[in-house]
Amino acid sequence: MLTKAEIGRRLWGPEAGGSENTVSIMFQMLVNAENREEFWRIFQLGWPTADASWEWRTIMKDFLDHHSPAAPFLDGKDKEFFDGLPGVVTVYRGCSSDRVRGLAWTTDIEIARQFARGHRQIDVPSPVVATAQIPKAAIYTVSKRPANHELRGCR
Structure with missing residues (x-):
């Protein structure tokens, strides 16, 4: 391994x-x-x-x-964050308007806004911040590194 x-x-x-x-x-x-x-x-x-x-x-x-699921393999802050999520989670995605159906979402609207403005010198044409409510069971995995509250792969 x-x-x-x-x-x-x-x-x-x-x-x-x-x-x-x-x-x-x-x-x-x-x-x-x-x-x-x-x-x-x-x-x-x-x-x-x-x-x-x-x-x-x-x-x-x-x-x-x-x-899936990844939950059995989470540890530390990732596990703590996932365990603390409610049954239905409000999530945000900052992206181009034609890329809303992507895999990476966040629970932090400010992080979504940063992605909508562009990050790491990546241009974002027609920027939007999408919002959704999803069941916790639809989240593939999460990350608290680097403090981004990312929900990776919402189904």
């Missing part, structure tokens, strides 16, 4: 080539994951730093559906 250090080296090492390549590198690692625990470790580490993920949303959703 891959260690966090090895996952990090593959995702962000010199040969990775930047955050726009993170999803494709992560996807290959997910395909080869030995088990669900390793799958979620790879996804938890890779997804927050992945840019250019829109084209991957359908296949990634299929993978997430197949390997």
Whole structure:
């Protein structure tokens, strides 16, 4: 099973080539994951730093559906955050108006607004902040790193 250090080296090492390549590198690692625990470790580490993920949303959703739920593999602040969510969660997504049906949402409207304005020098044409209420059971996984209250992959 891959260690966090090895996952990090593959995702962000010199040969990775930047955050726009993170999803494709992560996807290959997910395909080869030995088990669900390793799958979620790879996804938890890779997804927050992945840019250019829109084209991957359908296949990634299929993978997430197949390997869900992630809750048994959460720990620390991620587990605490997930356990504290109510049965129905209000979520936000800052993005281009034609990309509302993406995988990454947040419980923090300010973070959604930041994404709508653009982040890491990524232009956002026709920016919107979408709002939805979803059942907690529809959340694939969560992240409190780096304090982004991200809900990864809302079904």
